[in-house]
Amino acid sequence: MTASAAAGRLPSGVVVTYNPPAGLVARLRTVLAQTERVVVVDNGSSLPPDLDDLDASDAARVELVALGCNLGLAAALNRGIEQVRALGATQALLLDHDSQPEPGLVTRLHRAMLDHPRQVAVAAPRIAYAHPDIRCRWPSSRPGQRWWFRFAYATEMPHPQPVDLVIGSGMLLDIDAWERVGRFDESLFIDLVDTEFCLRARSLGYDVLAVPQATLSHVLGDVEQRHLLGVPVYPTHHSAIRHYYLSRNRIILTRRYGWRYPNWLYYETMSAIKLTIKVALFEPERARKLASMWQGTIDGVLHDGQKTAGAAGTRT
Numbered sequence: 001m002t003a004s005a006a007a008g009r010l011p012s013g014v015v016v017t018y019n020p021p022a023g024l025v026a027r028l029r030t031v032l033a034q035t036e037r038v039v040v041v042d043n044g045s046s047l048p049p050d051l052d053d054l055d056a057s058d059a060a061r062v063e064l065v066a067l068g069c070n071l072g073l074a075a076a077l078n079r080g081i082e083q084v085r086a087l088g089a090t091q092a093l094l095l096d097h098d099s100q101p102e103p104g105l106v107t108r109l110h111r112a113m114l115d116h117p118r119q120v121a122v123a124a125p126r127i128a129y130a131h132p133d134i135r136c137r138w139p140s141s142r143p144g145q146r147w148w149f150r151f152a153y154a155t156e157m158p159h160p161q162p163v164d165l166v167i168g169s170g171m172l173l174d175i176d177a178w179e180r181v182g183r184f185d186e187s188l189f190i191d192l193v194d195t196e197f198c199l200r201a202r203s204l205g206y207d208v209l210a211v212p213q214a215t216l217s218h219v220l221g222d223v224e225q226r227h228l229l230g231v232p233v234y235p236t237h238h239s240a241i242r243h244y245y246l247s248r249n250r251i252i253l254t255r256r257y258g259w260r261y262p263n264w265l266y267y268e269t270m271s272a273i274k275l276t277i278k279v280a281l282f283e284p285e286r287a288r289k290l291a292s293m294w295q296g297t298i299d300g301v302l303h304d305g306q307k308t309a310g311a312a313g314t315r316t
Contacts (some may be wrong), residue, residue: 011172014080016073019045020097025053027100028062034106036059041080044070049097065243073188076166085175086186089162090234092178096169098219101125109172110216110312112160121177121201124166125214126154131223138163141263154212162207165263168194170216177206183222187232191242192249199257200263226282233274235282236252240289243298244277247272251292251300 015028028051031038042121053064065079074245081092082138093106102125109123127136140163147221152163171194182199184193198208222237238246250268258265279289 007281009088009090010034011037011110012036012084012087012089013095014077014084015095015097016076016080017041017045017049017097017144018043018070019047020049024049024097025051027097028054030059030100031053032058032061033103033200034101036089037063037084037087039063039065039080039083041073041076041083042297043067043076046116052206052240057286063078068210071254072186073168074184074186074193074203075191077187078183081175081178082175090175090176094168094172094173095304096218100217102172102215102217103214105170105303106172109211112211112213113172113174113211116128116160116207118162118207119177119205120174120209120242121181121206121207122171122173122198123160123211123214124165124172125216126210126212127167127168127170128215128217129223130217130219130254131225131234133225133232134223136212138166138211139264140164141261146262147266149267152210154210157210160209160211160213163210164197164202164261164267165195166198166208166210166308167218169218177201180204181206186258186291188249188252189245192253195268196253198257199253199261203257203260217274226278228277228281233278233282235278240285240292243275243289244292244299246275246305247293248300249296251297252303255300255303 008062013031015031015038017040028038038061040049040062042064047064049063051062060182065083067076077094080237084092105125109125113120113123136154137151139149141149151165152161181204188196202208225232225234250272254265280286
């Protein structure tokens with residue numbers, strides 16, 4: 001159990017926005033119902049998020065931090081966590097602008113962190129995706145298994161358990177752990193920022209906890225169901241720039257962590273192969289996206305570990 005998890009106050013929310021879809025205020029209300037306050041970090045949206053529909057009591061608990069340009073997901077998260085830490089928060093609920101916590105999410109994540117016998121950097125909920133056939137699962141390796149992993153399915157987990165990694169939206173982050181582990185890596189800009197933090201936290205002795213009793217509604221790209229040799233697959237239709245960062249950052253993380261976590265490397269390699277097949281067979285602009293994936297792979301190999309990725313106005 002972490003020291004900050006033992007504190008009695010509610011966490012604060014950190015919501016990162018970039019041209020958010022309609023319904024942001026309604027989603028913020030669901031976050032406010034479970035948190036002390038919410039910091040909205042806007043990453044250079046074309047128009048600032050419209051928060052005028054918040055009533056006075058809710059608006060007093062929401063702070064908008066406008067970055068002015070797109071500094072990337074990692075930078076936005078770090079700015080938001082810094083802000084809630086300065087306001088006294090010891091835990092932060094991290095959310096994308098299209099994610100919505102179900103009732104009781106924070107309470108269940110917090111309780112799981114309290115009850116866990118080891119230090120926890122982040123606890124994460126079950127993800128309810130927009131497509132009903134996508135099952136929430138986490139890669140999970142057992143002690144002593146270096147070359148193999150299995151999926152832990154939320155529907156088959158009666159209790160919270162440590163897993164290898166979780167997605168960033170819905171994370172309940174221990175801010176003391178964030179300070180010790182280090183900030184989210186801004187050189188990655190967007191994709192696999194959460195993966196890198198989980199791997200780094202685990203390398204320093206923290207657990208990453210999956211809590212299937214808590215639920216987050218989350219949108220994963222523009223998902224559709226297709227079939228390949230009779231097996232359902234789910235193309236996400238991410239933009240070419242997202243495929244660039246996925247490919248580039250996967251190579252960067254392989255160089256950093258592949259030797260330590262070969263089971264994660266196996267999982268990530270299989271994910272890359274499946275993603276490439278889905279793009280090549282089912283997505284529009286496949287030539288452009290495949291070219292971006294190739295360029296990202298090359299840049300990942302050449303990456304010197306010092307450059308900060310992303311530029312003002314980069315679309316994600």
